[in-house]
Amino acid sequence: MTEQGLLSLTGICKSFPGCLANDNIDLDVAAGEIHALLGENGAGKSTLVKIIYGVLRPDRGDVRWQGEVTRIENPAQARTLGIGMVFQHFSLFEAMTTLENIALALPPEDPEALRVRLQETASAYGLALQPDRHVYDLSMGERQRIEIVRCLLQDPQLLILDEPTSVLTPQETEILFETLHTLAQEDRAILYISHKLEEVRSLCDRATILRGGRRVDDCLPAQETARSLAEKMIGKKVQQVSRLSPIDSGSSVHLAVSGLNIHSDLAHGIDLTDISLEVRAGEVLGIAGIAGNGQIELMGALSGETGSPLAGSISILGTNANQLNPTVRRSLGAVFVPEERIGHAAVADMTLVDNSYLTGDTRLNFSRRGLIDWPAVARYTQNVVQNFDVRTTGVDALASSLSGGNLQKFIVGREILQEPSLLVVSQPTWGVDAGAAAAIHEEIQRLVSTGVAVLMISQDLDEVFLLSHRIAVISQGTLSTAKPIDEITPEDIGLLMGVRHEALPEADHATA
Amino acid sequence: MLRLEPRSTQSFAAAWLSPVMALVLTAITGGVIFLAMGKDPSTALYIYFIEPLTTTSGLSEVAVKAGPLILIGVGLSFGFRAGVWNIGAEGQYIAGAIVGGGLAVYFYESESTLLLPAMLVFGMLGGMAWAAVPALLKTRFNANEILVSLMLVYVAELLLVHLVQGPWRNPQGWGFPGTRMFPDVAIMPLLFSGKRAHLGTLITLAVPFIAWFILAQTRFGFTVRVFGSAPLAARHAGVHGHRIIWHSLLIGGGLAGLAGVIEATSTIGQLMPNISPGYGFTAIIVAFLGRLHPVGVLLAGIAIAVTYIGGEGAQISAGLPKAVTGLFQGIILFYLLAFDLFTRYKIILPSRRTAAQ
Numbered sequence: 001m002t003e004q005g006l007l008s009l010t011g012i013c014k015s016f017p018g019c020l021a022n023d024n025i026d027l028d029v030a031a032g033e034i035h036a037l038l039g040e041n042g043a044g045k046s047t048l049v050k051i052i053y054g055v056l057r058p059d060r061g062d063v064r065w066q067g068e069v070t071r072i073e074n075p076a077q078a079r080t081l082g083i084g085m086v087f088q089h090f091s092l093f094e095a096m097t098t099l100e101n102i103a104l105a106l107p108p109e110d111p112e113a114l115r116v117r118l119q120e121t122a123s124a125y126g127l128a129l130q131p132d133r134h135v136y137d138l139s140m141g142e143r144q145r146i147e148i149v150r151c152l153l154q155d156p157q158l159l160i161l162d163e164p165t166s167v168l169t170p171q172e173t174e175i176l177f178e179t180l181h182t183l184a185q186e187d188r189a190i191l192y193i194s195h196k197l198e199e200v201r202s203l204c205d206r207a208t209i210l211r212g213g214r215r216v217d218d219c220l221p222a223q224e225t226a227r228s229l230a231e232k233m234i235g236k237k238v239q240q241v242s243r244l245s246p247i248d249s250g251s252s253v254h255l256a257v258s259g260l261n262i263h264s265d266l267a268h269g270i271d272l273t274d275i276s277l278e279v280r281a282g283e284v285l286g287i288a289g290i291a292g293n294g295q296i297e298l299m300g301a302l303s304g305e306t307g308s309p310l311a312g313s314i315s316i317l318g319t320n321a322n323q324l325n326p327t328v329r330r331s332l333g334a335v336f337v338p339e340e341r342i343g344h345a346a347v348a349d350m351t352l353v354d355n356s357y358l359t360g361d362t363r364l365n366f367s368r369r370g371l372i373d374w375p376a377v378a379r380y381t382q383n384v385v386q387n388f389d390v391r392t393t394g395v396d397a398l399a400s401s402l403s404g405g406n407l408q409k410f411i412v413g414r415e416i417l418q419e420p421s422l423l424v425v426s427q428p429t430w431g432v433d434a435g436a437a438a439a440i441h442e443e444i445q446r447l448v449s450t451g452v453a454v455l456m457i458s459q460d461l462d463e464v465f466l467l468s469h470r471i472a473v474i475s476q477g478t479l480s481t482a483k484p485i486d487e488i489t490p491e492d493i494g495l496l497m498g499v500r501h502e503a504l505p506e507a508d509h510a511t512a
Numbered sequence: 513m514l515r516l517e518p519r520s521t522q523s524f525a526a527a528w529l530s531p532v533m534a535l536v537l538t539a540i541t542g543g544v545i546f547l548a549m550g551k552d553p554s555t556a557l558y559i560y561f562i563e564p565l566t567t568t569s570g571l572s573e574v575a576v577k578a579g580p581l582i583l584i585g586v587g588l589s590f591g592f593r594a595g596v597w598n599i600g601a602e603g604q605y606i607a608g609a610i611v612g613g614g615l616a617v618y619f620y621e622s623e624s625t626l627l628l629p630a631m632l633v634f635g636m637l638g639g640m641a642w643a644a645v646p647a648l649l650k651t652r653f654n655a656n657e658i659l660v661s662l663m664l665v666y667v668a669e670l671l672l673v674h675l676v677q678g679p680w681r682n683p684q685g686w687g688f689p690g691t692r693m694f695p696d697v698a699i700m701p702l703l704f705s706g707k708r709a710h711l712g713t714l715i716t717l718a719v720p721f722i723a724w725f726i727l728a729q730t731r732f733g734f735t736v737r738v739f740g741s742a743p744l745a746a747r748h749a750g751v752h753g754h755r756i757i758w759h760s761l762l763i764g765g766g767l768a769g770l771a772g773v774i775e776a777t778s779t780i781g782q783l784m785p786n787i788s789p790g791y792g793f794t795a796i797i798v799a800f801l802g803r804l805h806p807v808g809v810l811l812a813g814i815a816i817a818v819t820y821i822g823g824e825g826a827q828i829s830a831g832l833p834k835a836v837t838g839l840f841q842g843i844i845l846f847y848l849l850a851f852d853l854f855t856r857y858k859i860i861l862p863s864r865r866t867a868a869q
Contacts, residue, residue, distance in 0.1 A: 327750030
């Protein structure tokens with residue numbers, strides 16, 4: 001399958017203030033292959049593809065396109081050369097139709113002719129599209145198809161996809177993979193960026209692995225295990241996380257939500273409709289779902305940061321918490337880890353000590369005669385740093401100076417050491433390196449084994465299956481009935497992801 | 513084309529060096545301007561920046577002038593840290609002078625020693641009441657506090673003019689706008705005979721340190737700091753945004769009101785239309801020049817006060833126009849903003865980039 005090098009990079013270097021994003025990277029992509037670019041967050045994958053697509057220019061190194069040294073000045077030139085790219089975040093106008101969005105990106109053309117071309121291309125690759133539907137109506141998978149078709153209409157030789165499955169259901173992922181195989185059979189090359197190992201193993205012909213801005217290995221994913229790929233990616237042995245602790249069926253309910261309705265106060269928020277759930281002591285309830293289906297609203301409702309419920313109730317350790325603010329909920333025994341690390345869970349330009357005080361004051365009472373006992377806060381912070389292996393120059397380091405993984409370990413540790421009865425955590429390992437993720441998973445399991453109840457909202461299905469005793473799926477602001485882990489498969493979850501879980505009338509969005 | 517690139521780290525030293533550099537460059541620019549006006553720059557700069565600090569009466573004048581700037585600046589720095597933009601301290605200053613001074617107008621024959629403390633309290637309440645309007649409109653209707661507080665400045669100015677020309681006009685004042693002179697018990701005691709530094713000056717010196725303590729050591733101070741840099745994190749910590757908006761506006765208004773009534777009870781001794789040479793606005797420069805840090809505001813207040821006193825000296829002995837004071841304050845702010853830009857960004861020259869490729 002590797003005939004002639006279509007794209008070949010040699011010695012690519014690119015630095016940003018304070019970081020060498022690409023350090024002497026070589027990469028060869030041949031026509032007709034699906035080539036994975038594998039690496040953790042911050043390994044330099046995005047920088048490298050932005051160089052190929054002309055968004056960034058390398059400081060040093062050569063880009064050869066079809067054998068010739070080429071300077072790619074901008075994305076328009078990249079498209080002319082035959083390079084197409086689908087970004088992780090789509091660039092579509094929600095108020096326009098599929099056809100209009102595609103027409104905007106192409107040279108002027110008769111709309112009816114374009115409609116015919118669009119439908120031909122879409123059906124040739126099995127990408128179902130309805131040209132006249134508005135984008136705001138479409139699922140993430142459908143939106144991605146628009147982006148892909150838009151690229152294909154320009155007949156690219158190389159198609160770059162940046163983390164394409166992060167917004168897709170398992171079923172949508174399968175459709176995408178079929179399309180990509182068809183494209184590869186036509187001798188087009190695909191550069192596939194991912195950190196999902198199983199996906200790369202099943203889809204890709206070759207893989208280039210980046211770590212810390214360097215190319216560390218080239219391999220044939222089919223001959224590797226997920227574990228060996230992970231070890232190449234993070235550069236050390238991966239610890240296997242132990243199995244679930246059993247739950248005592250008679251244990252008490254630490255969090256009970258019933259019939260909860262909440263009107264979202266975000267601009268494009270999702271209203272929560274009739275949410276009911278229960279988490280018992282010593283149990284992890286995992287809530288799967290694609291981003292933007294009400295997870296932010298659910299987290300806000302549980303932590304008490306957003307408006308009070310229109311209907312239903314939230315009960316924390318037996319106390320009705322509907323009208324309680326986060327501080328009172330903490331004093332009841334709940335702790336919270338929101339999804340966004342910087343600016344929500346932690347303040348970037350404050351020290352770790354300040355950030356410990358931020359949420360720790362209620363349960364640990366750092367006040368002495370109305371004043372803050374800073375030495376006590378510093379001791380507590382030191383404790384978190386040591387117990388959770390937070391790599392930092394000291395407790396007085398700014399939160400912004402920590403890597404994503406270390407900051408997340410700090411945040412999770414800060415909450416766990418408060419000895420809660422209930423932990424509500426959203427995306428516990430989103431965007432952190434594999435080593436930190438494993439450490440966080442282990443801590444959550446240890447916490448649960450001591451009888452703490454955990455509600456975990458996560459988009460990462462592997463994580464949900466790894467940690468949860470029961471799983472529910474959030475979709476369009478509704479929640480499916482939670483099922484024990486041995487009674488539910490990833491395919492079931494995929495089916496639950498696209499639907500509203502109750503036949504309820506559409507909520508009125510006009511006031512949102 | 514020049515490009516700006518964010519620096520990966522921001523140095524603490526650079527943040528404090530930039531106001532110092534701004535002052536130095538202001539002096540140099542001032543020298544150039546004096547030269548262009550046909551004055552000897554070294555003499556003019558000496559009169560302007562050094563002379564006020566060489567005599568005890570000069571120092572006393574600087575302290576008197578710095579007082580209101582520091583009080584208002586410290587109050588504003590609370591709000592600015594929390595991201596609450598109270599631009600109307602001038603109005604709150606006037607409101608404080610009206611409400612506090614009003615007591616002396618009504619009890620003009622009083623001999624009670626309680627009158628002065630009562631006036632100070634009323635002055636603070638007056639400033640707070642004036643600041644409560646933007647707080648209420650902001651929290652209730654999400655009205656922009658910049659506009660509301662700024663517009664209330666003009667309301668306060670006109671209210672003062674109305675009072676001193678109408679109901680509160682001094683019956684023995686030959687028709688001049690102004691109230692009766694305050695009774696002796698309503699006048700700030702002087703610290704040294706023959707100098708204008710007064711008891712209020714001491715209050716002014718204490719306030720920045722109290723504010724520093726509150727910011728660093730209390731939960732309230734902590735929440736103000738968090739709310740300004742990460743409102744979502746503040747909410748996560750259980751802090752209600754509305755409460756911070758109210759508190760920071762009331763503190764800003766209260767201290768501005770206190771400054772107003774101290775000014776009325778010390779150097780002026782009555783209410784009249786021009787009780788402020790724009791202290792409320794200049795204090796915004798002071799707050800930023802002091803890096804929104806209470807002790808920094810203290811130093812910045814003194815530096816700006818020197819430009820006021822030096823400006824007066826320059827008018828008298830060097831024949832320079834009064835506008836030079838405002839000019840200097842503008843230049844300081846300009847340089848400060850420029851240096852702040854360079855502490856956060858670095859300039860990429862086009863030549864360097866092509867050379868690298």
